[in-house]
Amino acid sequence: MRDALRESVDSPEEGSDDQHHVVLGKLTSPYGVKGWLKVYSYTSPMDGILDYPEWQLRLDGKIVTRRVSQGRRQGKGLVACLEGMTSRESAEQWAGAEILLPKDALPRLAPGEYYWHQLEGLRVVTREDVDLGRVSYLFETGANDVLVVRGDAKALDDKERLLPFLPDQVVLEVDLDAETMTVDWDPDF
Known part of the structure; x- marks a missing residue:
């Protein structure tokens, strides 16, 4: 099997059907003072989430798209810096957000392989x-x-x-x- 991905079951936007997205992980808390966030990844391997340069973040029913400026392993986990987040305060606003990816952005699998x-x-x-x-x-x-x-x-x-x-x-x-x-x-x- 390729990336281990969990499918989201909530509908994020009015008129939007979340059957078209998978949840790659979530942002948990700020890391440092320069806008970095800790990332909890549902992908396997864990840092596979960093292969996707653009994330859709869902928090409180709103979805925004952010580019991943930088990301890396930190201790036993991951941290990432997203475009537009330059301070601890801006990162705090996104703590708890789910990281979504359109299903059609997933790599195609060989026959007999499944997400x-x-x-x-x-x-x-x-x-x-x-x-x-x-x-x-x-x-x-x-x-x-x-x-x-x-x-x-x-x-x-x-x-x-x-x-x-x-x-x-x-x-x-x-x-x-x-x-x-x-x-x-x-x-x-």
Whole structure:
């Protein structure tokens, strides 16, 4: 999988549908006195967020676009300086803002590769057509990514299952158009 991205579910602007954006991360707090901000990144690798030269920032329902002047690793995290932010006070105004990116700005993936936001929400069925629920979210273990599948009213039960994202072993087919994922998985596990 490429960047691990979380899809935003809120509508930021009147008449705007946030199905067209992913949330790359958020600005957490000012860093220093020259307008830098600490960045919490949802991308994998963490500093992949700095590959995008322009960010859309959403705070209190407003969205503005800012160019990334500079960005770097700082300790265990990231910091960035955005165009127009030159003081601690100007940076403080954006603490807590989400960093958005239009989905069409994401790099194209090879066949069989998916962004996490594409998998979240897919209906998961076994090859015997047993409905296990929907992909709620994913997480990394170091060995492989893991799908968290939550049962719902249409599913076999309301259990939460953890399935390894192992193409051709556990995950047999992903059909984004049909919004389904077929898996080789024992429903009792």
